[in-house]
Amino acid sequence: MEQSLCNRDKMLLSAIDLISEKGYKGVTTQEIAAAAGVSEKTLFRHFGSKRKLIDEAFERFHYTGEMANLFQEQITWDLHADLLLIARKYHETMNRNRKMILISIKDEAHLPGIRQQTQQHPLRLMEFLTQYFVAMAEKGKMARTNPEIQALSFLMMHFGAFLNELEKDENFPGVTLDAFIEESVRIFAKALAP
Secondary structure, eight states, rough: HHHHHHHHHHHHHHHHHOOOHOSSSTTHHHHHHHHSOOOOHHHHHSSHHHHHHHHHHHHHHHHHHHHHHHHHHHHOOHHHHHHHHHHHHHHHHHTTTEEEHHHHHSSSTTTTHHHHHHHHHHHHHHHHHOOOOOHHHHSSSSSOOOHHHHHHHHHEEEEHHHHHHTTTTOSTTTTHHHHHHHHHHHHHHHHTOO
């Protein structure tokens, strides 16, 4: 069973790598299978189609589970420390998933519904953040504001930073991602202080 899971992940990762490089239409299931070290028959037995393969890859390797775990187990109820933790985990997972993000942006025409599928993850993160801001306000550890707008503002700020570095063009070469995270969290936490 463990070998089967390993092969399954290899097929998913191979699909992500090849499709991000060549596009959805530019890659065959035979190429994906060969890159994963399995037969095309094995690939079809596991997934049934290239589209089902990419759908499962997006579900398996996105960040909702990791972020749910962070909010359940790592929150300290210190606004600055928590937002720093959330921002760093967000960028870590987004950078790890950059190929999937590129696929969802570039291949949307060939993968109907992929954008909606990938948007489920930031929507869940927004729910986690909104609940966190509500709880922080109730504890008197943050100013009472519109928690949903605060969550959206925080996410959009960090998504924008991620997009800036998505293809490594370095639009703002004098500012490192870590410096941006530190300063943006400091400003955000200070603005929401009770």
